[in-house]
Amino acid sequence: EVNITALRETMGVMQHHDAITGTAKQHVANDYARLLSEAIAECEETSHEILTSLAGWEMTGMDTCPLTNISQCEISEREEQYVLTLYNPLSRPVVEHVRLPVPGDTAYTVVDPDGRSVAVQFVRLPMPVVRVPGRRSSATAELVFRADGLPPLGYKSYLITRQTDGPKRNKRWSAVEEPTA
């Protein structure tokens, strides 16, 4: 309860017409962003607790990547192995196309909860995306796969492993240009 109060209150603030329509002064808009960011971070703790209770075992060390919308995620870019858990908040099964930012010259395997390898595709990021001002990321491509049948109000976890000694991936999907000034 305590951890989700901040987001409840912030969502209340966001009902103000300036927050909805974008007519706030700039420093107020910046403050809205700060409030939301901090409140969402507080809620993450609760999300982890809920997932732990669904899983029946301690899911420790969970993180989120709020900058995935600009193709930036420290975990998917740097970790050799990690588990991606997808929680479906809808009351029916859904399919999600996962896009994870990765460095352009590495290959990964993805294993689903049943131990099956999932078909993956590496798609280079367009140069305008790579060059967005303020983006600090080593990712020049995205690892894309289809997460099938996420259960209603439930989760599925995928084991993602970087291939260190395997063949480099298909050049056709990995060609990248060097950023220019």
Next chain:
Amino acid sequence: GESSADLGDSRLGLKLDDKDSRRFVLYADGEEYPLVQEFLYYKSMEGDNKRDNRRASGAYIFRPDGDPVPVCDAQKKPKRFFGLDRQDRFGVRYTILMDCPISGPVVQEIHQECNEWVSQVVRKYADEDHIEFEWLVGPIPDDSIGKEVITRFHIPFYQNNQTFYTDSNGREMLKRVLNYRPSFSLKDNLENVSGNYYPITSRITLTDNRTRFSVLNDRSQGGTSLQNGQIELMVHRRLFFDDAFGVDEALNETAFGMGLVARGQHYLTMGPVNKQFAVERLLAQRKLIRPQYFYTRKQSVTSHDDLK
């Protein structure tokens, strides 16, 4: 190789025109429709706000100055090369970096660069019933000319009788008729563009009673249909004048000393009326209430058994 750029299949697909990167052929349920998708901008009205006709476009009002201007070179020939190794006439090997299309088992994409500040990816995931347009707009140039950038989808000859539908906060769809208000007589619409703009919180739809053509968005935007077969959505604005309605600032947000860059998605669906209601509703739920992602770094998990 260098074959034509296309996405999807005959159930739902797109084929890019050979000569003009704005033009597509849209395939939906075995039928073909010409589709034009382009980025344009409205030049924002300047003014000192002392008289009605000298009111500037700003945070509170959208007041364009004239017709929209295309952002991109209309006749720009689409690039369509893969990252293939080639050899020039001197025997030097070089690589042509692909621009489009990208094709694989999960997704097909066409990457398009319009100019230095507008680009997009058009993509179709296998077995999906929509086409995604991921736009990237900004930083809008700091040239003292306010710009309100739109993306416009147009199916020529589509007969929607100047009527379109927009959602009301993601719930029911409301009927909108060009230059018409249901509750009063609209005599002179002095603002022919903004007077027909409506909030689009999840989707905007056209129908000819046989098919439905919809664009769903990932965030609230302003949008309209100013001509039959046309849908436009505003994706970004950078203005240099205050409209004197109270905010007392021009809508000119910057980061890193430049105008903001905005990135988002539009989802295009098209098909028979009886099927499309379900397609749109389910797609809106999936895209607006997306799964949450949690990452667990390597600790004890090293194999599938550990994962289980």
